[in-house]
Amino acid sequence: MINLSTNENAWGCSPRVSIALQSALNDVHAYPDANYIELKTALSQQLNVSTKQIMLGNGSEHLLELIVRGLILPHQNAIFSEYAFLTIPLILKNHHITTKVIPTKNWCEDIEQMVAAIDANTRLLFLVNPSNPTGTYTTNTQFDYLMQHVPANVIVVVDEAYFEYIQQEDYPFSLSYLNLYPNLIITRTFSKGYGLAGLRIGYAISSEYIINKLEHLRLPYHVNALAAKAASVALTDIEYIRKVREYTHLGINQLRAGLLRLGISYLPTNGNFITAHISNASIVTNSLLSKGIKVKSLQDYGLYDYMRITVGTCEQNELILSSIGQIISIGMMVK
Numbered sequence: 001m002i003n004l005s006t007n008e009n010a011w012g013c014s015p016r017v018s019i020a021l022q023s024a025l026n027d028v029h030a031y032p033d034a035n036y037i038e039l040k041t042a043l044s045q046q047l048n049v050s051t052k053q054i055m056l057g058n059g060s061e062h063l064l065e066l067i068v069r070g071l072i073l074p075h076q077n078a079i080f081s082e083y084a085f086l087t088i089p090l091i092l093k094n095h096h097i098t099t100k101v102i103p104t105k106n107w108c109e110d111i112e113q114m115v116a117a118i119d120a121n122t123r124l125l126f127l128v129n130p131s132n133p134t135g136t137y138t139t140n141t142q143f144d145y146l147m148q149h150v151p152a153n154v155i156v157v158v159d160e161a162y163f164e165y166i167q168q169e170d171y172p173f174s175l176s177y178l179n180l181y182p183n184l185i186i187t188r189t190f191s192k193g194y195g196l197a198g199l200r201i202g203y204a205i206s207s208e209y210i211i212n213k214l215e216h217l218r219l220p221y222h223v224n225a226l227a228a229k230a231a232s233v234a235l236t237d238i239e240y241i242r243k244v245r246e247y248t249h250l251g252i253n254q255l256r257a258g259l260l261r262l263g264i265s266y267l268p269t270n271g272n273f274i275t276a277h278i279s280n281a282s283i284v285t286n287s288l289l290s291k292g293i294k295v296k297s298l299q300d301y302g303l304y305d306y307m308r309i310t311v312g313t314c315e316q317n318e319l320i321l322s323s324i325g326q327i328i329s330i331g332m333m334v335k
């Protein structure tokens, strides 16, 4: 079975991380450092922020959950975009939070309408940048507009899970807004570019004030020692991330060209996945499954004519393209 449904890293993690994990196995009897100094220091140096501005999480989804658990009251509401990463509405629903879902504009998050939807009870505004599953991104001009127009009591949460794959020059450098806007939280993850999804580790960057609030919500050893070690080592292997980026972009181009040849259109993408426009996508995803390839049906998003394909290795990409080709040609014969 080839899994191209959950946006994992087709090239695994850095070999440096694998070696470090082997030796870390000797220490699994010991609790992690409860302050996670090694990883927080490495992140603070790379991001040029204070360690007090960084909060770790058992995956970045854990951080999204802590944000909802700790920063919004029952009578307050949260704003996010149509087709926003499903975990966000799920967490808000679990906490019985009123939500305002803003329609997208050309598949992009509609920043002006999101701002316009803010009312006296709005507390959280979620932006997924780049967005999953649409693959679109919010530009620096739009982001600037957002930060300038959001009242100081509304917390802006930017989910940058695909940050490592970004190529666009007008992608916002959100970290530079932290000094001016203490109400900004950025979440990132080691699950995608760094290839550590199974270990569950992500981080949030914000003002000391907000990070302090979040730190009080966590249990002492909320991130396991292997994950913390792996993440610290992963940050040192810059060459590996560079390669992952390069292979991913080649893979995206391969998928784009192949889909075009098959007459299938797709949404623009800025992550390690591509969302293809194919009518009755669930029929195709099921046929692919019977051929041993798993892709993401977007039914749960209400996108019945779309499916999301994670970039695989060159061979995997070839295989999925030829499999889609076979499925389509059989469909045409039946018609």
Ligand SMILES: *Cc1c(COP(=O)(O)O)cnc(C)c1O
Binding pocket: 007, 058, 059, 060, 061, 062, 085, 128, 131, 132, 159, 161, 188, 189, 190, 191, 192, 197, 200, 201, 202
């Ligand atoms: C994959 C993904 C995440 C990552 O979640 P983790 O819990 O860190 O694995 C977060 N947000 C989006 C939009 C994603 O696609």
